[in-house]
Structure formats: C-alpha cells, structure tokens
Amino acid sequence: MTTRITPEETALVLIEYQNDFISPGGALHDGVKGEIDRTQMLAHTRDVVAKARQSGMKIVWSPILFAAGHPELGDAPYGVLGVVKGANAFLQGAWGGDQAEGFTPLPGDLVVSGKRGLCAFASTNLEFLLRHSGIRRVALGGFLTDCCVESTMRTAYEHGYDVVTLTDCVATLSRTQHDAAISYTFPMFSRPMTHQEFILESVS
Amino acid sequence: MTTRITPEETALVLIEYQNDFISPGGALHDGVKGEIDRTQMLAHTRDVVAKARQSGMKIVWSPILFAAGHPELGDAPYGVLGVVKGANAFLQGAWGGDQAEGFTPLPGDLVVSGKRGLCAFASTNLEFLLRHSGIRRVALGGFLTDCCVESTMRTAYEHGYDVVTLTDCVATLSRTQHDAAISYTFPMFSRPMTHQEFILESVS
Amino acid sequence: MTTRITPEETALVLIEYQNDFISPGGALHDGVKGEIDRTQMLAHTRDVVAKARQSGMKIVWSPILFAAGHPELGDAPYGVLGVVKGANAFLQGAWGGDQAEGFTPLPGDLVVSGKRGLCAFASTNLEFLLRHSGIRRVALGGFLTDCCVESTMRTAYEHGYDVVTLTDCVATLSRTQHDAAISYTFPMFSRPMTHQEFILESVS
C-alpha cells in the first residue's frame, strides 16, 4: 500500500458480540467467561468503537445466526459447527442470537448478513459491503480469537486488505489457545496491535 | 456427472419473488408486468414448486434486500444497482421487499440471506446452504431472466452444479431481451427446459 | 467512488487473445473470424494496450488453458465447456493455447493463472492480483462478448470495481448475439464505451 489509508477507508469488523457468547445464560457463555474477564476485551471494544466511530471509520457488525433447528448445517455437522448446533446457539430472532447490550448497531453502521459458517467473508455479504464502501483496511475484534476472528483475518489478508488484529479485543476458550494464535498465526496474516495502538496509528 | 442425481440432491432456487417485482404497486412492477403476463411464469412457478416439494427437492428462496437508504451500495452506485437504489426498491422489513403472496417459504424450505448484488451466490450464503445440504443440481426461476437469474446460472455452472434453467419460469423487461438470453447464453451455462420437462426428467 | 481513479489504479484485462480464437487454423477461429473482421477489435485492442501501457495502467492477460485431455472438466462436461473440450481447444504448452502474435505479455504485465472456466475471476488469481496491486477500475476486452467477457464483467461489478467494457474490443459468434449483450446486459453491469472514449476519460 503506497498511499495513506484514511479513517473513511477503514472498517472495524466486530464478530459475534451476541448474547450466546457475552451474556450470563448465553448458550456458549460459560466457555469464554473466564477469558472475557481476564482480557477485559469488552471494555476495550467499547472504547475502540467509540473512538473509531468519532474518527469516521465504518463500524461493521458480524453476527452468526441460524433458523430454528439449524437446517443450514445439513444433517450431521461435525467440528465447531456441530458444537454450535449441539448447544442450540445463535438462533435468529431469539435472545441468544441478539447483539448483546452495549454492542448494538447505530444508524450508519453496517450489519453483515448471511453468516452461517466461521469466516466472516465465507457465507456473507461482508466483501460486498467493504468493496462498495471503498474500504482498504480492516481491524478485527470479537470471538473466538482462533476460530471466527482468525478465519476472517486469513481471508481478509488474501483479499489484499491491510489487516489489523486487535489483540486486546478478542477472546477464546483458554489463555493458552489465545496466546498460541496471537504468537504464531496472527503475525503471518495481519499486523497485531492493541486497540490503543490502532487508534493512535489510524487517527492521529 | 456419472451417477444419477436424486430429488434430495436437487434444489429449486427461486430468485426475487418479491412484491416490488410481482405485485401491483411494487417499485419495479410496471417494468416486468407485461412479461409476467405473457410468459405466465408465476403460474408455472407455483406448479413447479408444488411438484418439486412433493418429490423431496429442496426449495430455496433468494430475495434481494436493503436497509433504508441502501447504505450497502456506497455513495453513487451505477448500472442496475443504481436503478434499484433510484427506485427505492427491495427494502428489508417493508412490503416491497416481502415475498409476494403465494411465494412465501414453508417450514423445511431454505431462505438465502445477504443478497445485495445480482448473482445469488455473490454476497450470500447460497453456496454454503447448497453444499451443506449435499445439493448437486440446481434449477433456477425468477427475475430477471438476463440479470439475476443469468448471473446465478453462470456462477452455478462454474461451481460444477448440474444447472437447469426453467425457461417458462423467468421474466425480464421485454420479450426481445428475454429471448436473446434464452437463445444465446442460457445454453452455454445450463440445460434450458420448461418446468414440465424438468419435473419429468427429475422425478420420474 | 468519490475520489478520482488514477491510471495506476486501473487495469486493462484482456481475455483469451490466444491462437485458438485469433489465428487461422485455431480450433475455434472459424466461429469468430467474421466478427473479428467486422469489428476490427484486434486493431482496437492493440491501440488501447499501447496507450494504456504508456499511461501507467496495469496490463493483465487472461488466457484459458487445459492439460491434454481436459481432465479439469470431469467426465462429461456440458454447455460451453463441453464445446471447448470437443474442439480440443486451449491446450497448455501447445500452439492453440499460446497468446497470439501481437498479444504477448511484456515485462511488467501480469498474467492470470488458473482459468479453466469462463469468468476470469472464477478459478483464477485475478482478484488476488488486482487487489494486491491496488486496482479500483477494470476495463475489459477479448472473447467472447457474451461468454467470458460478460461473466467477468458481471463478477467485477459485484466485487465493487468501476467496470468499463470496451465495446469495440470484443467479439462473439454473430453480430446479433454481440449487439444483444452490448445493448441489454453490458449497461446493467458496466459503463460501456469505445476504447477511444476510455483512453480519453482515463488518461486526460
């Protein structure tokens, strides 16, 4: 990238800030509760959203959602989508699938539609939205560090975006797993930094 | 394809059976009204849906939908998406974007999410849904013959599906335009046939 | 697009200027010979390539190529890929698949790899090349007006590029077919213009 990227060409892509991950009682909350607390990633996310919005960046929310019974996943999903179906998680129109309090879109934000898999590009209109808004840099936060966030990072890098991973705005099931991703794979496919470093670099 | 494709491996993909195209008062209805009447494509679609459903095929509805103001399209869309925005068409949660009467999903049907462009694969979870359901053949109907239906046909062919275009279940702005697509490009990227020929071939 | 697009952000994408289409004796030459002559599209292409190169645009060549026996197409391809296999066309490493005289890459040009289908994006690294070079506008020429050029145009439009179709640098099997594409579908998915209009708009 030879020319400077402006805040208007930057999108903050926020992955799965939904009750089933974030809120007590959520279908998958217990698995990530400890790491949410340890990393303080919710407070960091609120901070980066406020500052990014003020600077003119595009805020993009990317929920994962299924119809009742998860018919989108076929008869016998395996792997992580099997876990999602087994937990009956992320139902569209139900509390668990809703954006958690404090993480709901404002007018002017974009909301990704179609996400039934892990990568936020794979089954959605994210690429369409970013391209038609002239976005050249994406900064990623949300869940899980090494699952949906990482898949999205990998694809964004292949698509030629300048990819920032916000290392203090992501969480997964354990600290070991979280640290492995941030140490080993994040630097291959992105420029990892804290949310404060990101704001400093992008807005100043 | 060497093995016989079963009805369970076949999907009927129905593109934009929404009020803005089909119903009097719809934002783009006047442009297609004449061809809808001439081709009788609504009656043919109802017929093929009923028979396909009965045979065990997957019914897949693919609406195009936008937030108020069409923010997904950037500041100044050109071409056909500029026309869609100019007509204020296909708003999510409004009557114009709703599926038209007689063309609403039943339990067990799949509904494509994310469509903001023309090809039903390009910004959606259609491929994800088809693959996770084990689909190998797609049959296409809807609007417009040479726009969204044709883009979807072209992509489905590249993706290796056995593609059927239902020539009496599609319509566009004029007969000349409709006939040009069906004569010239449909046979390159699909096996064009009437809905009755399709049922005869697939179900018997 | 709010900011002006520079020649350095523009790519001329040239589809299938190979012996099997262009040169006497080519496997598919007889089908397009008449239209190549009528449209003078080869001379126009040479002209636009020279001027685009001089202005700093990226020149991108997109051949279609197969291994001997066309194993990439499965056992029994139908539609246009069946025709390609039937004609034994576009073999890699053979004369028919080679770029025709006058249409070979120079140092600094990019050559798309992987094309086995019709759309120049569908099975290739074209998107990767364009994105990693910072391209925002693509101008399209080559074969066939309503097959590979049109599929490429449709996908480029969905991907958010500013798409120009060079109406006097494309050819297909007949004038009727050519005119139908240029009249009906090109304006939906691109800004059609002659190569002279394109140079005037882009370079001045």
Add this chain to the structure above:
Amino acid sequence: MTTRITPEETALVLIEYQNDFISPGGALHDGVKGEIDRTQMLAHTRDVVAKARQSGMKIVWSPILFAAGHPELGDAPYGVLGVVKGANAFLQGAWGGDQAEGFTPLPGDLVVSGKRGLCAFASTNLEFLLRHSGIRRVALGGFLTDCCVESTMRTAYEHGYDVVTLTDCVATLSRTQHDAAISYTFPMFSRPMTHQEFILESVS
C-alpha cells in the same frame, strides 16, 4: 453427509512439496528441516500417496509459484507473503519452485494453478477442479501445518467438504507451533487423523 463417500469422491490435496521447503539449499528449507525430520512427514506422505492412488482417489498437487520479482504481491507485502518475497522463494520455472524429487505429478493427477496466497482455494482453480471431478472429501498434507494447510482446511470446511487433516503428513517451523494447531484448531474444522487411520477408514 448421509451416503458413504467413495475413494473416487476423495481427493488427497498435497500442499507445497517443493524444493524451497523440502530440499537442502531450498530458500525456506532450514526453517522446516528439523520438523520434517522429527515428524517423518515425507515418508508418510509417500506412503499415503501410493495407497490413495491405488484405491482410486484423485491426487491433487498444490504448489505456490511467483514470477521473478514477485510482482503478484504488490509493492510492499507484509506478514508471511513478505517473508516469501524477502526469501525470493517459489519462483516459477526455477529449481526452488519445482516439485521436490519423489513428489512430482503422475498422469491422471491434477495440478492446482494460480496459488499466490496461502489458502489453496483463495487464488486458484482448486475448487473448480474438485467440483468438476465430483469430489466430496479432501485429505490434506504438506506445509506449513498452521499456515497454508490450516487456511486450506478452514476454507474446505466452510465449502462443505468432509475434511480430513493428516496429522503425520504436515510440518511447520516448530513443534510447539505444530502441536498448537493440531490440538486447538484442527478439530474445529476437520477430522484429524494419521495417514494410516485415513487409509483404513477410506479404503477398507
């Protein structure tokens, strides 16, 4: 997947068995040499290729290749592609980019074309080849466990394939890094198993 997948519907996808990784003197060989030795992944790969070929599976080779100077990567690539360019690795037509001895395609194998990024689907015709050959299961081996192999695994899973990762046919820069991928992310997106378990399951 409800029906049994046959060997003919299975592809062994072999990623970057090229001199620059495998052979002494290769541009990136020193970084992976220790893990190649420890895991014995080359011997395991030779074994699984022989048995897969015999059983009727499709063998698919996926090299990564660049023109001299790596023009495909833009001016200043960052992350892992910056490392590739910095090492001047994987040049097309040069020894480093060639398939290593013992890992060259035989007649009937398929060779993926276009790979300039990490995921074997992202800039290539892999999906086209798999779909047009009717493949439903992919088994993955090669380099690096947590880079190209992992990106390919993640995408194949989203595409609805039955994905097998051959845990004793992959290697990366260190054992810690290798084990982290196999423990944490491989089970999310695949069914990890040894090459012997794979042959037993698929062929018996």
